Amino acid sequence: MKKKDFSLVILFINLSFLVLASCATTTFAQDFKRLKKGMEKGDVAERIGSPKRKDNHNEKEWWYYTVYENREKIERMVVFKENKMIYAGKIAKPPYVKDAAEDDKKTQAQNEELDAEMEKARVEETPMTSGPTGINEDDLDKK
16 A cells, blocks of 8 residues: 555544544533423434433333533433423432332331231130031031
């Protein structure tokens, strides 16, 4: 390969990297702050770019972003319901996480109440002197 051809290949590779790097979206905090409730997904994506991750929780779509503010990397999210933005800000746990913990506490309390009732019934129980039919087995042998 000639030196001139080699230089062209190197130049082409460098230009390719520059083009690819320019395609990457960097989201800044000031861009994020310009989002308004009610915006559609397409408008949000156009304004701040594609999210790094998407999830669905409770009929809502959650988009996650890495945002830069004063050279600091911050995690943010946008939540949509029926294609409209309803929240943009700090990352929050999906509601079901909180509800699940509360449900666990309620279930635990109910289980403890039931255990106490069962224990009380067991103590009050009198021993059976006859079989399940109410007939004493000794009486059957005498007949």
